[in-house]
Amino acid sequence: MPHGWIILDKPHELGSTQAVAAVKRVCREAGLGKVKVGHGGTLDPLATGVLPIALGEATKLTGRMLDGNKVYAFTVAFGAETDTLDLEGKVIAQSDVRPSRAETEAVLPRFTGPIEQVPPAYSALKVDGERAYDLARAGATVELQARAVTVYTLKPLPFR
Numbered sequence: 437m438p439h440g441w442i443i444l445d446k447p448h449e450l451g452s453t454q455a456v457a458a459v460k461r462v463c464r465e466a467g468l469g470k471v472k473v474g475h476g477g478t479l480d481p482l483a484t485g486v487l488p489i490a491l492g493e494a495t496k497l498t499g500r501m502l503d504g505n506k507v508y509a510f511t512v513a514f515g516a517e518t519d520t521l522d523l524e525g526k527v528i529a530q531s532d533v534r535p536s537r538a539e540t541e542a543v544l545p546r547f548t549g550p551i552e553q554v555p556p557a558y559s560a561l562k563v564d565g566e567r568a569y570d571l572a573r574a575g576a577t578v579e580l581q582a583r584a585v586t587v588y589t590l591k592p593l594p595f596r
Contacts, residue, residue: 438463438471439452439492446487452478452560459489478502480560480569483524485509509593520558537595544590552582 442586444455452475463471474495476488490498514534518525535543555561557578560568572578 437492438468440490442489442491444487444489444595446479446484448484449481451481452487455487455489459491465490474498477506478560480558480567482524483560505588521556522558525558537592540592548587548590550584550586553585554582555580558578 440518442459446452446455456473456475460471460473463473472492472495474490476490479485479487488498488501490501515531516527517529519528520526520548528585555568555570557580559580561580561582563571563578568578568580
């Protein structure tokens with residue numbers, strides 16, 4: 437029985453649950469039998485990046501992964517707002533305004549420290565057992581509660 441972690445570079449359009457199912461299938465096909473598999477945090481299908489997948493006894497630690505500090509790198513495109521707040525949505529507003537690096541850096545402190553964050557309706561959070569993004573894409577009104585989070589630092593990478 438394997439115990440430990442697989443660090444998956446999750447591709448676009450693969451859900452966290454699908455990744456876990458794929459690892460279970462590979463373990464079965466490798467003759468390892470039924471292996472307990474879990475993940476250390478949900479990434480929605482549009483997100484890419486590190487998805488820690490726990491095997492065997494390591495699954496007991498996944499709760500700690502969810503509560504731990506995380507680092508995110510992301511890209512922002514200025515000039516368009518979509519109805520889903522991501523690349524898949526329909527553009528609902530456009531602007532020719534493009535902030536300079538100095539303007540961007542000047543506003544970052546407003547988003548650091550302890551803040552109340554309302555997740556978008558198109559998030560991987562569950563509402564009554566369903567993913568919020570599934571409900572929102574089906575046309576349901578999704579209202580998620582604000583969550584207390586702490587953003588320790590925000591720093592822009594080179595502008596393109």
